Amino acid sequence: xxxxxxxxxYRQTIMAYAQHPHHYKPMLGTEGYHIQKYNPTCxxxxxxxFNMVDDRVTDIHFYGDGCAISKASASMMTxxxxxxxxxxxMQLVDQFSKMARGEASDVKSLGEAQVLAGVxxxxxxxxxxxxxxxxxxxxxxxxx
Amino acid sequence: xxxxxxxxxxxxxxxxxxxxxxxxxxxxxxxxxxVIDSLVDYYQxxxxxxHRGIYELSERATRQYEQARDKVxxxxxxxxxxxxxxxxxxxxxxxxxxSTYGVENVKQGDEILISYMEHHSNIVPWxxxxxxxxxxxxxxxxxxxxxxxxxxxxxxxxxxxKIVSITHASNVLGVINPIKTIAKIAHDYGAIMxxxxxxxxxxxxxxxxxxxxDFFAFSGHKMLGPTGIGVLYGKHDIxxxxxxxxxxxxxxxxxxxxxxxxxxxPWRFEAGxxxxxxAIALGAAIDYLTKIGMTEVEKYEQSLVADVLPxxxxxxxxxxxxxxxxxxxxGVIAFNLAGVHAHDLATALDQExxxxxxxxxxxxxxxxxxxxxxxxxxSLYIYNTHEEIDRFIGVLEEIKEYFNREFA
Ligand SMILES: Cc1ncc(COP(=O)(O)O)c(C=O)c1O
Numbered sequence: 423x424x425x426x427x428x429x430x431x432y433r434q435t436i437m438a439y440a441q442h443p444h445h446y447k448p449m450l451g452t453e454g455y456h457i458q459k460y461n462p463t464c465x466x467x468x469x470x471x472f473n474m475v476d477d478r479v480t481d482i483h484f485y486g487d488g489c490a491i492s493k494a495s496a497s498m499m500t501x502x503x504x505x506x507x508x509x510x511x512m513q514l515v516d517q518f519s520k521m522a523r524g525e526a527s528d529v530k531s532l533g534e535a536q537v538l539a540g541v542x543x544x545x546x547x548x549x550x551x552x553x554x555x556x557x558x559x560x561x562x563x564x565x566x
Numbered sequence: 567x568x569x570x571x572x573x574x575x576x577x578x579x580x581x582x583x584x585x586x587x588x589x590x591x592x593x594x595x596x597x598x599x600x601v602i603d604s605l606v607d608y609y610q611x612x613x614x615x616x617h618r619g620i621y622e623l624s625e626r627a628t629r630q631y632e633q634a635r636d637k638v639x640x641x642x643x644x645x646x647x648x649x650x651x652x653x654x655x656x657x658x659x660x661x662x663x664x665s666t667y668g669v670e671n672v673k674q675g676d677e678i679l680i681s682y683m684e685h686h687s688n689i690v691p692w693x694x695x696x697x698x699x700x701x702x703x704x705x706x707x708x709x710x711x712x713x714x715x716x717x718x719x720x721x722x723x724x725x726x727x728k729i730v731s732i733t734h735a736s737n738v739l740g741v742i743n744p745i746k747t748i749a750k751i752a753h754d755y756g757a758i759m760x761x762x763x764x765x766x767x768x769x770x771x772x773x774x775x776x777x778x779x780d781f782f783a784f785s786g787h788k789m790l791g792p793t794g795i796g797v798l799y800g801k802h803d804i805x806x807x808x809x810x811x812x813x814x815x816x817x818x819x820x821x822x823x824x825x826x827x828x829x830x831x832p833w834r835f836e837a838g839x840x841x842x843x844x845a846i847a848l849g850a851a852i853d854y855l856t857k858i859g860m861t862e863v864e865k866y867e868q869s870l871v872a873d874v875l876p877x878x879x880x881x882x883x884x885x886x887x888x889x890x891x892x893x894x895x896x897g898v899i900a901f902n903l904a905g906v907h908a909h910d911l912a913t914a915l916d917q918e919x920x921x922x923x924x925x926x927x928x929x930x931x932x933x934x935x936x937x938x939x940x941x942x943x944x945s946l947y948i949y950n951t952h953e954e955i956d957r958f959i960g961v962l963e964e965i966k967e968y969f970n971r972e973f974a
Contacts, residue, residue, distance in 0.1 A: 427582065427917045427967050432910070432969075464909050464940050467924035467935060487939040489909035547913060 430540040431547065432490065439534070440490035445483040445500035453481065459557035466492060470557040477507045484557075487551050491541065496554035498535040502524055508562055515559045522552050567866040570948045573598040584919025592737050592765060592945030593923055594787045596905045597851075601790055608843045616842055617816055617833070623792055634849030635832070638797055640672050641784060641852045642763075643773040646802050651835045652845050654816035655796030656764040657687040660731070662798060662811040662835075663760060663919030667781075670809065671758075674700035677727040679757070681706040681743075682735045682935040686928045688762045690709065692731065706732070708899055708935070712739040712888035721749055726952035727757040734766035734782075738927045738943065739751050739888030740871075742840045745777045753778070758804070761865035763897065768947070769867060774799050785928040788842060791810040791851035798835075800867035805831040812837040824926065859875050863948055867897045870946045875899065881961050881963060887941060900927070903962075908940040915942075920958055961971065 449456060453463040453471035460467050466489065472482035482504055484496045501519075503511050518535060520527035541551040574596045579586050588596060601806055608630070608918035614623035616631045626842060632647075639647045653659045668691075672678060678692045682705050696703040703849045704727075707718040714732070723730070729754040735742050749759035758780040763772060768789035774782050779803075787796040800808070810828065814837040819827040855863060875892040878884055883904035890894045903911055912924035923943040933939065944958070 425914070425917065425964060428968065429913055431913065437969075463759075464938055465930060466909075475788060489907035489940075491910070544913060547909070550909060 427442040431544050433537045433540065435534060435537050436494040437490060438553045439482075439497040443484075443493050443497040446485060446497065447483045447487050449483075455561050457557050457561045459553060459560070461488075461553050462491070464489070466550075466553070468492065468496060468553055468557060470496070470554060470561065472541060472561075474508075477501035478505050479503050479511065481506075482494075485526060488511075488549075488553070491538070491547055492553050495535065495538055498533070498538070499558065500552050502533050502535060503558070511558065512562055515555050515562070518555050519552065519559075522548050522555075567862055568919075569951060570598075570825050570858070571951060573600065573762060574949050575602070575902075577949060581919040581921070582917050584917075587918075587920045587957060589922045589944040589946065589958065590949065591768075591947035591950075591956075592788070594793070594944065595768060595790050595828075595947055596949060597790055597792070598854055601792070601847050601850045604847045607791060608846050609755070613843075615839055619956060626840055630846045630849070631840070634845040634852075635664055637849040637852045638799075640906060641772065641856065642767070642797075642799055643775055644799055645775055648830070648832050649799055649800040649802050649805065651795045651800065651805075652831045652840055653783075653786040653798050654794055655787065655843070656685075656762060656783045657785075657796075659781075659796055659798035660687055660760070660762065661691045663731075663781055664695045664784075666809045666811050667758070667804070667876070668692070668695040669699065671893075672696075672699050672701045674726045675726060676701045677724060678702070679702055679704050679706065679719075679722055679727050679730045679752075680876055681732050682708050683712070683714070683739055683929065683932050684733055685737055685762065685764065686930070687764075688731055689931060692729070693699070696737070701728075702726075705931070708739075711737075711894075712889065713741050714743050714748075715903070716747060719748055724756050727752070727755055729760060730757050731760035731762065731844070733762040733764070735763075735896055736888070737770070737898060737942070737945075738900045738929050738932055739764045740898045740900070741839060741888055742896055745779060749780075765896075768855075769896065770864045780804055780817050786848040786851065790849075790854055792844045792846035794842045795848050797848075800831075801809065802831075805835075807951045810835050810837060813839045816840070841885060848871050858948065866944055866948060870950055870952065870955065871895055871899070872895055873952055874944070874959070877955065877959045877963075881959075881966065883966065887936065887938075898943065899945070900941040902938070902942040906966070908942045910969075911942050911965065914968070915958075915961065918961045918965075920961060 443566045454473040456471040468486040470484045482500045529536040612626045614627040616628040638650045707715045752759040760781040761779045763784035767784035782799040786792040817834045817837040872892040887900045908924040
């Protein structure tokens with residue numbers, strides 16, 4: 423059995439985040455920023471929302487049914503960006519995208535999310551890892 | 567049935583270091599050497615355009631292409647060979663119908679009746695048609711076990727219903743629908759009956775006359791044939807009155823500066839150079855299936871289902887969608903394992919060389935109706951074996967262990 427291959431993807435931390443996701447709660451409808459993003463290959467839907475106060479993110483949260491990878495990734499991302507400003511978040515999104523593509527990146531800046539680097543060995547799952555980040559990217563590129 | 571796995575060269579390989587186990591035939595089937603050879607033979611020995619050359623090669627290509635039509639006719643028990651149109655596949659067949667028959671016959675306020683278990687290709691073309699002409703698209707409900715609610719057919723159908731289009735076999739629920747019964751109801755109300763045969767033609771005897779369908783659509787690639795070839799069967803009388811979806815070479819008779827006359831069917835529907843090699847290879851796939859016999863195909867697949875379904879159900883935490891007893895379930899089995907998302911499970915199986923589908927299976931309205939986001943799906947075919955089922959069940963149990971143990 424080669425189930426240990428799976429350890430490359432499903433690290434303990436990832437499963438912990440997936441099973442007990444941080445900032446996981448339904449949308450209120452009153453958030454300043456909200457987006458629903460869709461993964462067409464699997465049908466998973468994620469909602470991501472936050473407020474900006476003095477150019478800093480507050481009250482970030484996400485919701486939706488997703489696989490372990492997408493939930494863990496969203497969970498780690500929300501942890502990471504709390505209190506960050508727009509430019510800092512754009513930086514992080516950029517670094518994460520690079521890491522997921524297997525390109526050189528400043529993984530240290532990604533904190534816990536760097537364990538998701540294993541996804542590069544599972545090409546069919548890269549979209550799961552990047553879904554939340556794409557959602558954030560899209561929210562940030564809409565000027566407010 | 568004797569084991570025929572060795573007829574399929576692709577199955578003799580390893581994936582992620584494990585022997586390949588292909589359980590995704592509902593998406594597309596693998597091809598036996600016999601079908602691959604027919605493609606090679608065509609291109610190596612007989613390639614020419616059809617219906618135009620005055621020379622030997624073209625005559626040969628044309629004969630083989632038209633022989634393929636005869637094979638399809640026999641395979642689905644059509645009354646006339648002219649009722650068999652070659653298309654790119656089920657999706658194109660259904661789109662042709664929506665854009666030709668649909669546009670000509672469905673008017674504002676009319677109704678089109680489909681069901682909640684349809685594949686997107688039997689939903690979206692009708693949505694587009696309904697939007698275009700101002701018609702209503704209505705959905706037949708399902709029973710708790712995933713079977714079609716026939717009483718609801720009778721509730722939803724009205725004198726305004728012009729088209730009833732239902733899948734013959736579900737690509738998610740493992741349900742076979744009683745098309746003959748539904749066709750009778752449709753005809754009583756003056757509607758035509760279309761059956762989506764993408765998941766039935768590969769697996770069972772098809773008799774379009776007995777079912778009394780007006781149209782029947784299916785894809786070659788799901789029944790051992792190549793991609794890019796499919797069939798639209800249509801009743802002769804209706805085809806005679808129907809406009810072609812496309813125009814150009816091959817389908818015309820005489821072309822003037824401002825107008826043209828067309829060939830009789832089926833040729834006036836097949837504009838341009840068709841997928842000649844594909845049609846011939848589909849003919850070869852039909853030869854191969856017919857040699858085994860569709861009754862035998864059905865019986866063997868049923869034995870696989872009778873083997874795998876109870877074993878799956880025994881694993882705690884498994885939910886199976888559709889009918890729960892194997893006599894009522896086809897070789898398409900969608901399920902979920904509690905605590906493990908379908909995608910994660912499919913990745914884990916892939917690591918063991920077991921190829922399955924995970925996701926919405928191109929049936930988002932069905933998933934919404936069942937209130938699930940995604941499922942794993944295995945789909946079996948004649949080259950799968952009882953040994954493979956045992957291996958699959960064993961691996962599944964280990965994966966369950968893995969996710970429980972490592973991350974409890
Ligand atoms: C029930 C059903 N209908 C239609 C289709 C579409 O077939 P194709 O993609 O070959 O056109 C499929 C294929 O997945 C199917 O399962």
